[in-house]
Amino acid sequence: MRVGVDIGGTFTDAVGVASDGRAFVAKTRSTPGDIDRGFVDAMAALGERSGLPADQVAYLAHGTTVATNAIVEGRTARVALVTTAGFRDTVEIGTQLRAHLYDLRAPNPPPLVPRDLRFEVRERIGAAGEVVTPLDEDEVETVGAAIRASGAEAIAVVFLFSFLNPDHEERAARLLAANTGLEVTRSSRVAPELREYPRTTTTAINASLLPLVGGYVRDLTVRLAATGVRAPLHLMRSSGGVARGAGAAALPVALISSGPAAGVIGAARVAAAAGYPDALTVDVGGTTADVALVIGGEPQLRFRGEVAGHPVALPQIDVGSIGAGGGSIARVDAFGALSVGPASAGADPGPAAYGLGGTEATVTDAHIVLGTLDPARFLGGRAPLDAALAREAITRCVAGPLGLTAEAAAAAVVRVLTANMASALRVISVARGHDPRRLALVALGGAGPMHGPAIADELGIDRVIVPRYPGITAAIGLLLADIRHDLARGFVRVVGPALAADLDRVMAAVERDARTLLDGARGRLQWYLDVRYRGQAYELTVPLSGRPASDERIARTVRAFHVAHRRAYGHATPDAPTEIVTVRCRATVPLPAPVIGAEEPTPAGETYTRPIAGVAHRVFARDSFRVGGGREGPIVIEQEDSTVVVPPGWTVHDAGAGTLILERS
């Protein structure tokens, strides 16, 4: 059995696919105080459902919020930062931009490393990678002693231009590690790219996570072994690839978007299997909606992101996140403007209908008033909701102030939410040069499939894909990801003659590093160059056809750059000089993707009709739903983890493997 375990803030989702194609699903409560226990619980639940013992687990992949939560909750290690003399404050000065342009009362986020833990050593590498000032090793020793005395728990080393020449960083890191016994992260290893500030924050975040994440992976491995699991643990990274436990723990900053990345991978694979390699994904949970763009079956990447206001310069799936979900709160201000989110009622107290003391109107309450959600059957009937409380909240908070009926108010709440999600999807598609009308929309998350067609209407999309288990797509994505390592090396050169040999030398060095990471596995290397017009600051990442680098291969990459520039910005200057900034390599080891077999629908239960916004919808249970040659809306398909709405004018089809496709009729 191949197993994926995705641990979120509230729920832990586990999916197991046996070698005969049978799939098993377990949803358990997360145990934030003792994450390992939640993991083991989920595995046990899966074992129970499948009847397969732990030693039958052949592959195990894990999506985790452990890194993100540690940062958001301030539970990271105390980091000592060692920089080039004169630059210890870069981590605090940052860009000197204000986080809040018009709010004089709102402070910038505090620096990642306080000033008393920032140290400097004399050394200097110049803009051509040349040594301007040799590394002062005596000073490194002195700094090491000061760090020992400071109580720091990890060390980050960031020198200027180390992405062109890492020698000083490497030597200082070795000395400091020997001197202090602490783990040392150097920037030339984590983020060897131009611009000192994002490189500094990325390195410092990595250092601050090392002890915690390392301990987590070690403990988990031991605990799993104790329960009889023999398969090695793999962790999902922000880039959408998995890495073996120890390797992943050594680069914890790459785990920050582990969960969302797994969701996008799952959605991308489901869409591709259904015949739609180009798609938008929208994952709507309780508090946030995550959106992403998939082209040719591959989620699109970005190379700069941020966490808690600090830049992270690592390749990551380009996931846009907005405050929009089932728990999003609807408010009307004194001037009659309706807003929905980003504030959320969360899981506690949750929507008014939960009856846990929530008094504000939420999206879930609106769906109860409209009839989309059946309060008696929420979460498979395990947590019935209170329709009267939902109606009361919508009436008091929205309908009253706007002078509307409760139904009209609920419809307005859903409309605003839909517009917000459509706008987020536009940002990652239209604004990147992709026309959403040519894409399919994959709707995931508990609340995704009920909004899918409305979002599609806003964007002019004709097709909505709903996976078999929309509420646990991330856990499934864990089983569909490949092992992957992303490497980069700064290489700043104007494109011209006599470039290929130098480029190939850098590529050879990167390839050696890649082979080390692959550790004997046969992997595929894909090469990319970050290219810009000379004088620009923002590069576009375009493929390079491989080694050895040649004038012709570089020329092809540059041609692809002009095309990409036109797509992204609407103009290109093919006769202008171009410049390479970074060499990237992606090393992939494909893993066997489990095939989920066809299910035999359970005997059809009684169906009935329910009005949604005044229109009668036939209601089906997912387990017994037979699509046949296609069924026309209006219908509702309910399942434990989600509710699928097929509105009038839409038809639902079977795409195999349990996937549903909704098409505009």
Added chain:
Amino acid sequence: MIDPITQEIIGAALSSIAEEMAVVEYRSSYSPIIREMLDFSCGVFDAEGRLLAHSEMIPAQLGLMQSSLQQGLAKNHPHGLRPGDVMLTNHPYLGGTHTPDLQVFAPVHADGDLIGYTGSIAHHIDVGGRVPGTESAENTELYQEGLLFPAILLVERGRRVRPLWQLIEANVRDPYATLGDLDAQLAALRRGGQRLLELADRYGTATLLEGVTGLLTTTSARARAEFASWPSRAVEAEGFMDDDGVVRDVPLRIAVRIEVRDGELHVDLDGSAPQSPGGINVPWASSHAAVYFGVRAFCGSHVPQNDGLTRHVHLHCAEGGLLRPRFPAAVSTRHIAVQRLTDVVVEALGDLLPGRAVAAAHVSFPTFVIQATDPRTGRPTIMTDILGGGGGARPGAPGDAAIDSYTSNCALLPAEIAELEYPWRIDRTELVTGSGGAGAQRGGDGMLRDYTLLADEGYGIYYIEQTNAAFAARGRAGGGPGATGAILVRRAGSDLFEQLPGKGEVRLRRGDTLRLLGAGGGGYGT
């Protein structure tokens, strides 16, 4: 009649359009001043040229494009622009700011009918004139401040007006960057125009136009209600510039009197200094931007930034003042006076609304623009950088260290970009600890940066404010003032930094080091 939900959704869509235009522009632009320091803005306007939505990059350009668009159309295009036209303007006495801020506007037509305009303003590194970078406090008339574009066509019916592009190429010091940046601005206009048309397509032109009108009406109601809730008494505040850079060490007064009457905000600037013989004068549109920033900071985010707000803010100043100069007074270094005006407005509004008040941020704004030939390439380069200083302390939190304040929001040039692209070494970039004002909450610390020239020689201008301790960032509620700022030079072979006058021109030789030092912010409470 449009329903309020649709109107809100259209309003949000217009803001997204302005933001998307901004991304297109900076990601494909060439000058560090745009792509790294973000000194540009994009906007969407209705068919009357009223601002509907604005990208949130740099507040100094708030409301500016509206006056340039409306005055430019009225003067040179009374019958409007045709599809495919792009108007270029930078004239300080035609609704504009200083000459390096090139503004471009394109009309958007749906089925032949004008539905609005898209616009972009960007600070170009150089538009010719007497000194590299065009700006100087010692310019004495507008004609020394480079090319003037009085709302003329840069693109006509979709075709570039080639002689104009050739003229620009021949007259600016870094034509490669300038023309590239103009391309990026045009790309932003195109993108905004496409999006506006898609919006018209989605909702229907009539509904879109109704939504636009409704947006302005609703904002107007919000603004009036907000102002009506403010105390209806007059408040006054004053502050001083160190000097105007022409007559050294003679401070210039900037004073405001603000009063709310019947939901309208009246701002009287007549107590301020008369116009200067140098380049520090503030074009009338920039004076508006400074006041708009203060108003926005005290209104809160429930009043969107568009014409519906600004139509209720009334500035008064007699012509011939520092804040409303007469043509052809020079204006290129107006920004430091804009920052001081903002500081005084924030001070006055803080007195009017003490519950929202904070201590003063630095307005020192140390900067330089220096031309030098890069020995690595043999090509001339123009390097500029702007340093932050300390932010003002708040009742519940200290001031931010090392920020660009108020109407300014320029990013620091990364040291590695500076060294890769220019013949300079950045020796250090540090906080100046203890430079924030004392108080229960300390003011933010200022910062310094040392730049050593690696070329044979360099020549250019620099300027800074708040070198005089009497005019440092004020504390509030008993908090102490921030430390002063300075610009210093250390000649090659010497160990000593010598302070330069606050504004001037400078010649450097290989190995000379320029030090910029941004002032501290004010403290709060005792």
